[in-house]
Amino acid sequence: MKKIMTISIMLMMLISIPAFVIADENEENGTEDTEIDNETLKETQIMNNSLGAEIRLLQLQKAILKNILKGAMAVEVLDDLEFNVTALEAILSEMKDLLEEVKEANTSSNESVQIFVELKYEAKNLTTQFRETIKELLDEEKLNEIRARIREMVSEELQNFSKWVRSRVRQFNKNQLYRLYGIIGEADNTFVNEYINETVSLTQVKLQINKLINQKTKENRFEIFSQIKEENIKKKIHAQASIDNMKNKGKGKGKWS
Amino acid sequence: MNKKIISILFLLIIFVSMALVYSYLNKTSTDEKQFDSSVDTITDENVAEEIDNFFIEEDDEIEIGEMV
Numbered sequence: 001m002k003k004i005m006t007i008s009i010m011l012m013m014l015i016s017i018p019a020f021v022i023a024d025e026n027e028e029n030g031t032e033d034t035e036i037d038n039e040t041l042k043e044t045q046i047m048n049n050s051l052g053a054e055i056r057l058l059q060l061q062k063a064i065l066k067n068i069l070k071g072a073m074a075v076e077v078l079d080d081l082e083f084n085v086t087a088l089e090a091i092l093s094e095m096k097d098l099l100e101e102v103k104e105a106n107t108s109s110n111e112s113v114q115i116f117v118e119l120k121y122e123a124k125n126l127t128t129q130f131r132e133t134i135k136e137l138l139d140e141e142k143l144n145e146i147r148a149r150i151r152e153m154v155s156e157e158l159q160n161f162s163k164w165v166r167s168r169v170r171q172f173n174k175n176q177l178y179r180l181y182g183i184i185g186e187a188d189n190t191f192v193n194e195y196i197n198e199t200v201s202l203t204q205v206k207l208q209i210n211k212l213i214n215q216k217t218k219e220n221r222f223e224i225f226s227q228i229k230e231e232n233i234k235k236k237i238h239a240q241a242s243i244d245n246m247k248n249k250g251k252g253k254g255k256w257s
Numbered sequence: 258m259n260k261k262i263i264s265i266l267f268l269l270i271i272f273v274s275m276a277l278v279y280s281y282l283n284k285t286s287t288d289e290k291q292f293d294s295s296v297d298t299i300t301d302e303n304v305a306e307e308i309d310n311f312f313i314e315e316d317d318e319i320e321i322g323e324m325v
Contacts, residue, residue, distance in 0.1 A: 059319045070324045127322040
């Protein structure tokens with residue numbers, strides 16, 4: 001009788017072990033997913049080369065600059081209405097320091113993903129702080145008035161910066177276009193130049209690539225599709241590896257929520 | 258009494274084995290189906306989606322939230 005009981009307990013334990021292992025794996029995966037939002041993860045996918053990293057940091061600069069300008073306008077309005085703006089000015093000053101940090105970030109560094117994620121989350125936190133502080137000072141009607149003034153805001157600095165970012169994105173897309181031509185086995189230099197000179201849009205570029213692929217045989221089409229998909233998966237893996245590496249180093253833990 | 262326990266254990270072993278075999282076979286066939294469908298049906302949408310992911314939109318922006 002005792003023997004049978006021991007055997008049955010052992011059997012139950014053996015059955016339970018794989019279940020625990022599977023449950024543990026699922027739990028681990030679940031926590032990782034919640035730490036960094038999907039949007040940020042997607043943004044880091046082009047940062048496997050220095051131009052991609054440069055673009056993401058430039059876009060972050062643009063977002064911070066835009067918020068600094070909006071914040072400055074809000075502070076000006078509040079100052080005119082004789083509100084105490086010390087706390088808001090302090091947050092704006094921190095945002096200006098952060099902008100300088102983003103400008104100085106090394107885009108060719110192996111840690112560019114980590115730098116980008118940390119700076120982005122810092123910018124998000126400062127923006128939230130500013131928004132919460134101003135909400136405590138004004139009612140919804142006044143906030144709407146400020147929002148309306150912000151919408152009308154025109155900044156030459158911001159416009160010029162946006163143009164610069166667009167030109168860098170076009171450069172990146174030009175490089176990607178050549179990579180695609182390499183995979184397809186055909187190239188159209190005139191078309192590339194037209195895209196760079198802004199006589200052809202990105203939508204037209206995509207249509208041309210689609211057309212080229214559709215002209216191929218079924219086998220070639222599958223081969224091209226697989227190679228493009230492979231490149232895209234590689235980017236995703238690289239981004240995930242950079243994020244995992246960042247987490248393993250334990251830097252900035254708890255900042256991503 | 259002993260006979261009863263042995264038969265319950267025997268049934269338990271058969272049940273667990275069947276469950277394991279079923280889950281293994283089910284997983285394999287799902288994987289095969291996924292592979293087969295990717296080979297056979299590459300739609301224009303699939304190609305367009307992969308091409309989209311290859312480029313960056315020119316008006317792409319980083320969202321850090323609104324100030325007011």
